Amino acid sequence: MGVDLGDIISRSKISLDEFAGKTFAVDAYNALYQFLAIIRGPTGEPLMDRQSRVTSHLSGLLYRTTNLAERGIRLVYVFDGKPPSLKDTEIKRRRTIRFEATTRYESALSTGKFEEAKRYAQATSSLKDLMIDDAHRLLRYLGVPIVQAPSEGEAQAAYMAARGDVWAAVSQDYDSLLFGARRLVRNLAISGKRKLPMREAYVQVEPELVDLTSTLQTLQLSREQLVDLGILIGTDFNPDGFKGIGPKTALKLVKEYGRVERIAEVNKDVVPPPELDRIREIFLRPAVTSNYTLEWRESDVESLVQFLCGERDFNEERVRTVVERARTAMAKESGKKTLESFFGS
DNA sequence: CTAAAGGA
């Protein structure tokens, strides 16, 4: 689930307008999982075409990408490669959670408890190969660039944000900061009031910006210390963190003692795991590639329509409308005649 | 998640 830094770092609410003209590297798996979890029908089933192929992720990807493009926001999607072997435990843990959620979902469904079913259904999401292929195709037809990460997509996106090839990394997880992203943007979507499922509560979902330099400045930490802080709380590579240590305590300990080894000398509950240095390496010297080009092309509207409408049962008028709106808005924003000149170089 | 329909 990523490292739980939410309570100790400062986030600033930002209007989408301030992002106009900027480029963002999106952690694609993070986004696709969210679409898969949230875009569901009344009984908790994801959206599907006539052949029962899931389409929730395509719906989310299409609307979000075109909506943001319409506001002058350029996205590049970064896909995961092979996860580090240290992530195996976490991957197994997630599989167990999905399995249990699936069981509960099915039993709630069979007893007619649809509201309960829907709640469990959200946790059953798993990204299949076809979904990844479909997401690739959708983005290709839209003319949106894709970067294939050698390992963690979040690390690659952070690297791109660290180099300044993009303005910020986009993810719901704070790990991007540990990976060195200069800026992290969360909730990059069309803002508005959203009602929480099963509650009478509404929340204002607005994009949030986290700046790495000012975060470190405020906390009075180095990035190495931020990584150790994350390891104390728990990361995907040591999911349990340390017994009895949450964000607040971890921050205090890191500020006082500097690094995990020194904390361990004083606190018996802190036993440095043997793979401590390997975890640090994942964040501080992640496997990334500089072999990518960020080139936005004119959308291939006919291929897109053939794919989404011909193969996946989307409504043709809707698809043409959202894509066309995005194209004209961007051409207008650039003050130039074509999308190509807007996106080019 | 958004877009579109439905109610106040």
Next chain:
DNA sequence: TCCTTTAGG
């Protein structure tokens, strides 16, 4: 017109 609910695939 604004806000809430439902459909979409």
